[in-house]
Amino acid sequence: MKNLTDKNSLRFLRLVILMLFISMFSSCNDLMLGEEPNNTPNDNFEILWKEFDRMYALFEVKNIDWDQLYAIYKPKVNNNMSGDELFDVISEMLAELNDGHVWMIKPDPGFRRFDSGPVYPEGDFDLELVRSKLKAEFSIGDSQDPDVIYGKFDGEIGYIYLENLGLTPAFYREALEHILPFMKDTKGLIFDARGIEGGYDRSSQEVAGFFTKESKLYMTSRFKNGPAHQDFGPAIEWRTTPNLDIFYTKPIKLLTNRHTGSAGETFVLAMKTMGHVLVMGDSTYGAFSDNPKRELPNGWIYAISTGDFRDAAGVSFEGIGIPPHELVKNSPEEIQSGKDKVLEMAIEALKLL
CATH class of the missing domain: 3.30.750.44 (Transcription Regulator spoIIAA)
Known part of the structure; x- marks a missing residue:
């Protein structure tokens, strides 16, 4: 991307x-x-x-x-x-x-x-601005470029940010087993998926499993298996896989933008099946399929989307993006002035609970 x-x-x-x-x-x-x-x-x-x-x-x-x-x-x-x-x-x-x-x-x-895909403007999200507003902050990974940031805004509202979903499911399992006990006294949680550009669908499934007690169908995928345009293998069902030892089912605001893509989007599909999750921000990028790489005789390398990914209702968001429950957009000018409207609205909504 x-x-x-x-x-x-x-x-x-x-x-x-x-x-x-x-x-x-x-x-x-x-x-x-x-x-x-x-x-x-x-x-x-x-x-x-x-x-x-x-x-x-x-x-x-x-x-x-x-x-x-x-x-x-x-x-x-x-x-x-x-x-x-x-x-x-x-x-x-x-x-x-x-x-x-x-x-x-x-x-x-x-x-x-x-x-090939669309190019969306940048500047509607600044992680450093978010970090400046946290009252308590911790990180996992490289201290200069952490893989996970989490904390609280005022002791009542929790916050989790993932740079991407490109590490193993075991990494995220260990991280969330460490993070969620820290969130036990919060009223609600903000999960910031803005800018998650990709990773592994199994990792997104693993992360989503910490926020539900039910196994629900959230996605199907099928892959080309023949030369005709209609030649596909059988559909693969993707279900949430609850972690019943440690989980968080209080109200969650899931923040997305046009740079939430690929595995970040399959994560959003999983989270949208949960009644306590409300997605806020902008629509996601709109690129779901796996894309194996090929080489031409002249040495050029290219990628092809070989999978058809759809939500539980059979809807494809390829090239469109997943719409949020509540559409709220930051402008670059607001971010530059120190105002993250999407984040502030999420905090205020959780405070009113």
Whole structure:
């Protein structure tokens, strides 16, 4: 996804280097097992289009005619064009998908990256502003860049912030087993999911399990398993998994914004099944699917969304985002002036309980 934090950017760079390393061996294996594809603009375009035709899971959800896009963009490709010109044409075609989990990288020389999904303005959330308002604050992880921040605003209102959901379920289980006893005397809790850009769906499921005593269906996922656009495997049901030893079921305000994405969104789906949780803020980003990576003969790396994720009612929020129960937006100007309206409204609502 776009607009990664510095820490996530470093993780992403490491991932790209790892993928490039793996791809070198994959290419060697391809050479040994079969004929290497031609490395021309026409061939690279054809390979990418056919891979999306075979693997992309969201043509129906997004009402996209992939054949029509081929007819539009293929005539723009010729074997005399430069790599940058080809990159521009493919980027235009992938932009039609409006999918935050679809991206393409042209490695050095002349590094370029394209992201298909929408770009939302930043500046509506500042973690340091939140931290300045906490009366008691603790953290888990690197002291300079913690993975978890928690505390209280006035002794009555608790606060939990996760940087992402990219660590193991066991990490979050241990963290919440430590945090929730600290919250036992609070009237309510603010769970800040603004800016959670991704991670593991199993980790989001683990975290949600600490805030319910019931197992409820909150999501289904199914994945492409054949070449036709309608070829999918059976639906996988995702249910909340209650932790009945330690849990918090007092009123919770769950804060979201347009930078809450991927595993952050599947976490929101789980939390929205709970009657004591009210989601406040802006809609989420709208990118749910898993996105395996592929490589073209020219060495470009791209990601394809291969899963169809829906809420318990069968609704897809791909490209749209999950709407909050209560729509409240901060402006960058408010944040710069030291006012986090979303947070302040959540605190005041919990104080009135």
